[in-house]
Amino acid sequence: MNKNCIEILGLNYLNIFNNFSIAIENEKFITVSGSNNCGKTTLIRIIDGQVPINNTITLYGRPYESYKVTDISSIIQTIIPLEITAFQNTLEDEMLYQMNETASKSEKNKLIKTIAKQFKITKLLTKTVDNLKNKEKIYFQIALALIKNPKIIVIDDLSPYFNKQELIMITEMLKEYNQNNKTTIIMVTSLLDCNLYSDYSYILDQGKIVLEGNPKEVLERDNILNKAGLNLPFMIDLSVKLKDYDLIKNVELDMDRLVDILWK
Amino acid sequence: MEIKFINCEYKEKIVSLTFEPSKIYGITGKNIEELIPIISLREICKGQIIVDENKITKDNIKEHQRKVSFVTAIKSAQINIYNIMVEYIKRNNLIIKDPIKKIKDSLKIVGLEDNILNKNIYETSTSEKKLLSFAIYLLSNPEVLIIEEPFKCLDKQNEKKIIMLLQRLKEQFKKTIIIISEDSNILYKYTNEMIFVKNNEILITGKTEELYLKVEYLKKNRFDIPEIVEFTHLAKKKKEVKIDYHKDVRDIIKDIYKHI
Numbered sequence A: 001m002n003k004n005c006i007e008i009l010g011l012n013y014l015n016i017f018n019n020f021s022i023a024i025e026n027e028k029f030i031t032v033s034g035s036n037n038c039g040k041t042t043l044i045r046i047i048d049g050q051v052p053i054n055n056t057i058t059l060y061g062r063p064y065e066s067y068k069v070t071d072i073s074s075i076i077q078t079i080i081p082l083e084i085t086a087f088q089n090t091l092e093d094e095m096l097y098q099m100n101e102t103a104s105k106s107e108k109n110k111l112i113k114t115i116a117k118q119f120k121i122t123k124l125l126t127k128t129v130d131n132l133k134n135k136e137k138i139y140f141q142i143a144l145a146l147i148k149n150p151k152i153i154v155i156d157d158l159s160p161y162f163n164k165q166e167l168i169m170i171t172e173m174l175k176e177y178n179q180n181n182k183t184t185i186i187m188v189t190s191l192l193d194c195n196l197y198s199d200y201s202y203i204l205d206q207g208k209i210v211l212e213g214n215p216k217e218v219l220e221r222d223n224i225l226n227k228a229g230l231n232l233p234f235m236i237d238l239s240v241k242l243k244d245y246d247l248i249k250n251v252e253l254d255m256d257r258l259v260d261i262l263w264k
Numbered sequence B: 001m002e003i004k005f006i007n008c009e010y011k012e013k014i015v016s017l018t019f020e021p022s023k024i025y026g027i028t029g030k031n032i033e034e035l036i037p038i039i040s041l042r043e044i045c046k047g048q049i050i051v052d053e054n055k056i057t058k059d060n061i062k063e064h065q066r067k068v069s070f071v072t073a074i075k076s077a078q079i080n081i082y083n084i085m086v087e088y089i090k091r092n093n094l095i096i097k098d099p100i101k102k103i104k105d106s107l108k109i110v111g112l113e114d115n116i117l118n119k120n121i122y123e124t125s126t127s128e129k130k131l132l133s134f135a136i137y138l139l140s141n142p143e144v145l146i147i148e149e150p151f152k153c154l155d156k157q158n159e160k161k162i163i164m165l166l167q168r169l170k171e172q173f174k175k176t177i178i179i180i181s182e183d184s185n186i187l188y189k190y191t192n193e194m195i196f197v198k199n200n201e202i203l204i205t206g207k208t209e210e211l212y213l214k215v216e217y218l219k220k221n222r223f224d225i226p227e228i229v230e231f232t233h234l235a236k237k238k239k240e241v242k243i244d245y246h247k248d249v250r251d252i253i254k255d256i257y258k259h260i
Helices: A040-047 A068-075 A091-098 A106-119 A134-147 A163-182 A193-199 A215-221 A221-228 A234-244 A255-261 B063-067 B081-091 B099-110 B115-116 B128-140 B156-171 B182-189 B215-220 B227-239 B249-258
Strands: A004-013 A019-023 A029-034 A057-059 A074-077 A153-154 A185-188 A202-206 A207-212 B004-009 B013-019 B026-029 B046-050 B066-070 B145-149 B176-180 B193-198 B201-207
Touching: A004 B249, A019 A040, A019 A185, A019 A207, A029 A193, A040 A074, A040 A185, A068 A074, A091 A106, A106 A134, A106 A185, A134 A153, A134 A163, A153 A255, A163 A185, A163 B128, A193 A215, A193 B201, A202 A215, A202 A221, A207 A215, A207 A221, A207 B115, A221 A234, A221 B081, A234 B227, A234 B249, A255 B227, B013 B201, B063 B156, B066 B128, B081 B128, B099 B115, B099 B128, B099 B156, B128 B156, B128 B176, B128 B227, B156 B176, B176 B182, B176 B201, B182 B227, B227 B249
Parallel strands: A029 A185, A029 A202, A074 A153, A153 A185, B026 B176, B026 B193, B066 B145, B145 B176
Antiparallel strands: A004 A019, A004 A057, A202 A207, B004 B013, B004 B046, B193 B201
């Protein structure tokens, strides 16, 4: 089995990517962040196969062009906020319709209930998409993607639609799903706090990967992140600066602990 | 322009609010979008509304409405930016002697080049769209600008651009800016006055720097606390440290250094 599910090698695309390469490790939770116009959304559309690129991308070791479009869409579920077809079915019917045919009806209903509860759409199951508010539509988009049980889930930036607490809650739920189901998740986010929940983090600037690796270590590189125009999470920003003044040894994410370390 | 809402009825509650010129206000809370039609003078509520000592009535509200703009994302049937701006002038029956000059002046205020007029809306970046929406609403020369989540999804550089624009509108053009946001860090950093709304009721209003220090009270009422305030509050409470409340991380570091 391949270690990487998606590999891009030497991608050239418009003025955005020039000899761009990335390898997404299988079953990991990946975050991709960067300043405005750094190429995050374009990267998602390329991974999703919406932008046809030849000879540079492989999915589980095979070139994209060797797959049928329907094969790619059954392997990769992409969530672009609010890009959803306004079908006439209720949410529950649509979820049932999209599920694996081999599962029994009771199994399907149980799974729908679990995911609906997780994403707070239980009360909405009898509604149609037209009757949902924007946030509800996005929760439903995520639930629908999960219910299809794909190998890879790709999510574009949800930050325009949710507040910080909601974004962190969604990230936590996706992390849990990734751990329980071994689904690879690639999440684009402009809120760097979300990166801390991932296994591996990429920072893009002007179409190039300027940082990658363990999220906590990536976020400690304040000079590069500032240069890329990104806002550091408060605790990271404070800790890194305290470290520069030799007031603490390690970056602390817990406020209580940091206060205890500073004033023993 | 000063707007006073005296004993106005909002969601079966009585509200009194004052918005003064040259100030940045913040409003936070749940379902505050329902307050927008009232503060933007689009809805007349029971009670008294006074604009610069003139009482607002059904007869004169139209002339005052133009002075308050709710800056939203650009919605237009046009795609070319010049056409979008011209359409705004026509739709709002704005009487402008030299519309092209006015359009260029509006762009200049927000820091956009004239050549953006030749572009189509889908060719612009997120920050350009935000700046452009300011330029469009400035065409009607409003005294009060209401903006929802102005910094959302902007990187540091673009956040700086917008805040510089807001400061300029406040100081140089004496505008009243009202920011509606859920982000306590942004509100604490950039506003002068705060309005906290809970259950359709104005819970508390006052100076931002004073209100956000009421940490326990705000927490009890389920409002987010700016992280820099929360950290300072925790250090003071837990360790009785004499550090001050700051808005910038660099300032708190200096204070911590002194008190260790």
